[in-house]
Amino acid sequence: MEAGQIQSSFFNQIKKQLPPHLSLVDEIADILDVSSDSAYRRIRGEKQISFEEIQKLSVKFSISLDQFLHLKSNSFLFNGYITNDSDFNYDNWLNEVVQQLAFFCMHTPRHHYYVAKEIPFFYYYLIPEIAAFKSFFFMKSILYYADWKTARFSVKDDYSRYYETWNKISDYYANIPCTEIWSIENITSTLHQIEFYRVTGALKSNEDALVLLEKFEELLTHLEKQAEYGVKLKYGQKPSEGLASYNMYSNEIIMGDNMQQLLLGKNLVTFINHSILNFISTTDEMFNDYMKKTISNLAQKSTPISVTNEKERLLFFNRIRAKIAASKALILK
Known part of the structure; x- marks a missing residue:
């Protein structure tokens, strides 16, 4: 899987966890302290997210990167x-x-x-x-x-x-x-x-x-x-x-x-x-x-x-x- 696909899959997983009334863009912008336009570009894969941003989002939404990077580990992330x-x-x-x-x-x-x-x-x-x-x-x-x-x-x-x-x-x-x-x-x-x-x-x-x-x-x-x-x-x-x-x-x-x-x-x-x-x-x-x-x-x-x-x-x-x-x-x- 290419980097852009992994990033897209990452944001899709976050979207699945949001209540229906919350905006993915607004949540990402708030957590990363960036503008809505900048959040959009990250979600669309036009701007690559940094390791620090991945860490913030993973902690916030309790996401394991194994499923995105296809790591063959026996570890599971719990919150x-x-x-x-x-x-x-x-x-x-x-x-x-x-x-x-x-x-x-x-x-x-x-x-x-x-x-x-x-x-x-x-x-x-x-x-x-x-x-x-x-x-x-x-x-x-x-x-x-x-x-x-x-x-x-x-x-x-x-x-x-x-x-x-x-x-x-x-x-x-x-x-x-x-x-x-x-x-x-x-x-x-x-x-x-x-x-x-x-x-x-x-x-x-x-x-x-x-x-x-x-x-x-x-x-x-x-x-x-x-x-x-x-x-x-x-x-x-x-x-x-x-x-x-x-x-x-x-x-x-x-x-x-x-x-x-x-x-x-x-x-x-x-x-x-x-x-x-x-x-x-x-x-x-x-x-x-x-x-x-x-x-x-x-x-x-x-x-x-x-x-x-x-x-x-x-x-x-x-x-x-x-x-x-x-x-x-x-x-x-």
């Missing part, structure tokens, strides 16, 4: 954030989730694939008590905030300052068609967290534990309704035409890893979970093609439980409910 850094906190993490979901919703077509190890975390924000507990857990046990070291949780605590952000997450996510692969063990880690906090005194009362378990039963009923009708729902919303599609699978023998892949227009991006709360992402074509095949193969080896297959759907959700009931019995004995 991400570290949430427990001194200049990044849980509030910033929530806002980043909102921004990412808003960006996803700008694309048509769009589809979200989620290979779940736990309940997909977007659903936590449908119910305030669950969102509050998970936020408490993240800040106390994952981010290790010093102020939360001796903190205790109650469903009556005031987390209202987060309500608007939680609602945005839920609303955006409800507008993204989705395919999820679940296991009945997806609830297990959360049940362990509730029980651990209960016996160690991090919950203010046993009643708080019971209320949380009841709220997870409510969430389960919501998810079961999504699966039954095959559409994404906001909390309390009735199924209707025109809603985002929802495909749910159960897998008895393979635990997921919270890996996600998104189809955005004609492009794919994969998100890999690491260090519990964080994700890194890549737009590398070879990596995404491989992950797409992996998800497809896993779905083929899983049982579809949305829309059709009512018996398997009932069995799946009832088995999860049995786990919640066992946790309740442990508290009440």
Whole structure:
């Protein structure tokens, strides 16, 4: 491939990553601090971009040059954030989730694939008590905030300052068609967290534990309704035409890893979970093609439980409910 073709391909890759309402020329001009005319000439290949400019654009848009230079390497470029850094906190993490979901919703077509190890975390924000507990857990046990070291949780605590952000997450996510692969063990880690906090005194009362378990039963009923009708729902919303599609699978023998892949227009991006709360992402074509095949193969080896297959759907959700009931019995004995 000649230099001009490589440069053209480079800018085409950047264009694919821009939301539809943004101008490629304006973005390039702003990042490189050049005029619109100068940006045009670079995009058209009339002016060669420098190594410094390639570096700026590659960092900004998380682009691997392997795919343009045809380097036969096993390296993939990922982009991400570290949430427990001194200049990044849980509030910033929530806002980043909102921004990412808003960006996803700008694309048509769009589809979200989620290979779940736990309940997909977007659903936590449908119910305030669950969102509050998970936020408490993240800040106390994952981010290790010093102020939360001796903190205790109650469903009556005031987390209202987060309500608007939680609602945005839920609303955006409800507008993204989705395919999820679940296991009945997806609830297990959360049940362990509730029980651990209960016996160690991090919950203010046993009643708080019971209320949380009841709220997870409510969430389960919501998810079961999504699966039954095959559409994404906001909390309390009735199924209707025109809603985002929802495909749910159960897998008895393979635990997921919270890996996600998104189809955005004609492009794919994969998100890999690491260090519990964080994700890194890549737009590398070879990596995404491989992950797409992996998800497809896993779905083929899983049982579809949305829309059709009512018996398997009932069995799946009832088995999860049995786990919640066992946790309740442990508290009440």
